[in-house]
Amino acid sequence: MTAKFYQADGSDPKYLSSTPIIDSDHEKIIEYADSVVSDAGDDLTAKAVNLYYAVRDDIWYDPYYPFYLPEHYRASNVLKSGRGFCISKASLLCALGRSCGIPSRVGFATVRNHLATRQLIEFLGSDLFVFHGFNEFYIEGKWVRATPAFNAELCKKHKVVPLDFNGREDSLFHAYNTEKQKFMEYVEYHEIYADIPVDAILTAWKKVYGRDRVEKWIKDIEASGGKPSRNFEKEDVL
DSSP: OOOOOOOOOTTOGGGTOOOSSSOTTOHHHHHHHHHHTTTSTTOHHHHHHHHHHHHHHHSEEOTTSOOSSHHHHOHHHHHHHTEEOHHHHHHHHHHHHHHTTOOEEEEEEEEEEOSOBHHHHHHHTSSEEEEEEEEEEEETTEEEEEOOOSOHHHHHHTTOOOOOOOSSSOOOOOSBOTTSOBOEEEEEEEEEESSOOHHHHHHHHHHHHOHHHHHHHHHHHHHTTTSOSSOGGGSOBO
């Protein structure tokens, strides 16, 4: 489908501001960002590219990562855990961008298929992934989309080319995998946010997946002490 384009430019201070979730002023966020962009000089495009690849591959994709509290999306927590799903990783990339002086925000879409496993589809009860998250950087006078969700090793296992990002063009999921099988369909684009809209995400998930199912996910996470009870890397690739 055709992507929506949002008119707000990067001058709005909220796209450079730290929040309780996108905590770009956190010591560990600043330290990590500085180490990642150390060879980029003053080039914001090069910095954005470095940050993208760091989040894509340093933070392991885990669709069973906790999701129902603001702290689950807090960038410094995601960095510390080294794991997260698309929204978690977008939150971290957004915080890193802001810490480097790059206006950054988070966008969402509903997608179909989404690098699924048999177990994950059964877990969701659907092949729709609602509120899939990505990041947007304001670079060279325009907003550019970056999707750091899937680390390179995971893409190899699922026979999908890892998403590249050059800082000038949108980085969005491929429609087909390397075997010409349909891989990803963007069904609907949602709003763009300066912070992670936790309540909106939960409301949408309960509507699509069912309140009872989402509440069971939460109970299972709490029963396991906040640790994911499933291992996505060992599941059956579709």
